[in-house]
Amino acid sequence: MFKNILTRSRQLINPVARNLSLTTKQSNVAAESEAASTAPAPLAAPLILVQNYTEYPPVNRNANRQAWIENTDTVAERKVGLIELHPDVFAAQPRVDIIQENVEWQRKYRYVSMAHAKTRAEVRGGGRKPWPQKGQGRARHGSIRSPLFKGGGVIHGPRSPTTHFYMLPFYKRVLGLTSTLSVKLAQDDLHIIESTDIPTTEPQFIKDLIDERQWGPSVLIVDKADIFPENICYATDELGFVNLMPTFGLNVYSMLKHDTLVLTVDAVKHLEQRLLYQLHRNDAISKGDKFKLDQV
Amino acid sequence: MSATTILRHSRGLCQFAKLAQATPSVRSFHGQPALWSSFRSSQPVQPIEQYPEIEVVQNPPEWKYVERLLPPKTVPKPLAKNEYPSGWQPQKADGTELGYFVARTKNHMVPVYLNTTFRGQRRLTVVRRIQGDIWALERDLRSVVEQARNGKLCATRVNELSGQIYIHGDYVDVLREHLKAKGF
Numbered sequence: 001m002f003k004n005i006l007t008r009s010r011q012l013i014n015p016v017a018r019n020l021s022l023t024t025k026q027s028n029v030a031a032e033s034e035a036a037s038t039a040p041a042p043l044a045a046p047l048i049l050v051q052n053y054t055e056y057p058p059v060n061r062n063a064n065r066q067a068w069i070e071n072t073d074t075v076a077e078r079k080v081g082l083i084e085l086h087p088d089v090f091a092a093q094p095r096v097d098i099i100q101e102n103v104e105w106q107r108k109y110r111y112v113s114m115a116h117a118k119t120r121a122e123v124r125g126g127g128r129k130p131w132p133q134k135g136q137g138r139a140r141h142g143s144i145r146s147p148l149f150k151g152g153g154v155i156h157g158p159r160s161p162t163t164h165f166y167m168l169p170f171y172k173r174v175l176g177l178t179s180t181l182s183v184k185l186a187q188d189d190l191h192i193i194e195s196t197d198i199p200t201t202e203p204q205f206i207k208d209l210i211d212e213r214q215w216g217p218s219v220l221i222v223d224k225a226d227i228f229p230e231n232i233c234y235a236t237d238e239l240g241f242v243n244l245m246p247t248f249g250l251n252v253y254s255m256l257k258h259d260t261l262v263l264t265v266d267a268v269k270h271l272e273q274r275l276l277y278q279l280h281r282n283d284a285i286s287k288g289d290k291f292k293l294d295q296v
Numbered sequence: 297m298s299a300t301t302i303l304r305h306s307r308g309l310c311q312f313a314k315l316a317q318a319t320p321s322v323r324s325f326h327g328q329p330a331l332w333s334s335f336r337s338s339q340p341v342q343p344i345e346q347y348p349e350i351e352v353v354q355n356p357p358e359w360k361y362v363e364r365l366l367p368p369k370t371v372p373k374p375l376a377k378n379e380y381p382s383g384w385q386p387q388k389a390d391g392t393e394l395g396y397f398v399a400r401t402k403n404h405m406v407p408v409y410l411n412t413t414f415r416g417q418r419r420l421t422v423v424r425r426i427q428g429d430i431w432a433l434e435r436d437l438r439s440v441v442e443q444a445r446n447g448k449l450c451a452t453r454v455n456e457l458s459g460q461i462y463i464h465g466d467y468v469d470v471l472r473e474h475l476k477a478k479g480f
Contacts, residue, residue, distance in 0.1 A: 059399045060399075061391060062427075277370065281369065282369060282370055283367070
């Protein structure tokens with residue numbers, strides 16, 4: 001509670017500090033991409049993040065996508081800026097076949113079947129010959145646990161534990177991510193926020209924010225850093241339908257499981273940089289090798 | 297003449313013997329094989345005195361020669377030339393006037409491939425990375441292939457979702473040259 005008041009008062013006293021640092025950082029990014037912005041932008045200036053196509057020119061003929069950057073410091077929505085998204089990552093061909101393969105792989109590689117049936121050797125008893133071989137007029141049998149008998153062993157039954165582990169080819173995993181990100185953006189289920197800083201630790205703030213902005217019932221919030229700010233951690237801890245995830249954990253299954261995907265600007269930049277590198281890397285052939293469990 | 301003298305007279309073998317003396321053991325990067333490796337299978341860290349003296353240098357001037365040898369991280373852009381001896385040419389068309397577009401691969405090649413199945417009995421030519429009006433491109437490619445077959449019909453299959461066209465038979469060179477002529 002005390003901490004709450006402290007953070008609030010700090011924001012009241014110095015609301016521009018965060019913006020200032022953000023705008024300077026932003027101007028660095030812009031200066032890297034294009035030498036357009038020279039002086040640090042004024043405080044109220046919107047974040048206009050222009051995509052840099054010099055390193056990875058777009059293969060995709062789709063027009064590049066633009067998305068609003070939203071605020072998180074109030075419940076009410078305010079457009080903080082605009083970001084240009086790389087078409088190879090956010091406007092890729094929606095390969096639903098590859099998305100399905102990714103989902104199936106993510107379900108299967110962690111699944112261990114515990115179904116188990118006993119063979120004739122494992123069923124209790126059955127060591128004695130039930131009746132003599134000849135002279136009874138009955139069929140010859142050697143054991144009452146033979147698979148022909150009721151209560152006997154099972155032939156080719158399920159044996160536990162059976163793993164269903166396999167690895168999807170590397171570039172199917174990469175295309176799964178680009179396809180799902182593109183699908184999420186095209187379906188208006190992808191939102192970009194300035195940062196994960198929120199003013200309170202109250203879960204009601206997050207609930208109100210989600211209601212106000214009509215984000216889906218379940219929300220996945222992704223940031224580049226794997227340590228989230230304290231406020232959002234407390235606010236979302238009790239909410240089962242709001243989850244936090246670092247970018248290195250982003251996966252197709254989680255993106256589809258949650259209705260809305262919320263990325264921070266840092267996360268977008270990081271994802272674009274990593275995925276475009278994988279799509280253009282020189283030693284891609286090394287990723288086509290057989291998956292080894294013991295690779296060091 | 298004994299066996300040792302024969303050995304001594306053979307020059308090549310003498311050199312080999314010298315080499316073997318100079319390198320007493322086979323050098324390898326890994327002391328232990330990586331198979332079934334765990335943290336226990338690595339050699340533990342020795343006291344610092346056991347290791348040779350080194351000097352840490354920040355940004356030495358020679359490093360640029362090392363960098364020259366390192367492979368680039370991503371596929372480099374081709375140098376702009378008027379003509380390339382291999383027959384390769386950069387992509388010129390962007391598909392605005394034709395309505396369709398065939399993207400180059402990351403290695404700047406035309407994505408036309410040959411799939412052989414049934415022990416080489418069935419050959420399929422695959423054109424990948426198609427964007428835009430795939431059906432117009434299919435009509436276009438089919439007419440080219442039928443011309444190459446002296447007017448005989450040609451079977452094709454279009455996968456619009458994944459942007460691929462399958463053409464029965466081996467027409468890789470024909471189609472690649474055709475696409476290059478179109479500027480793709």
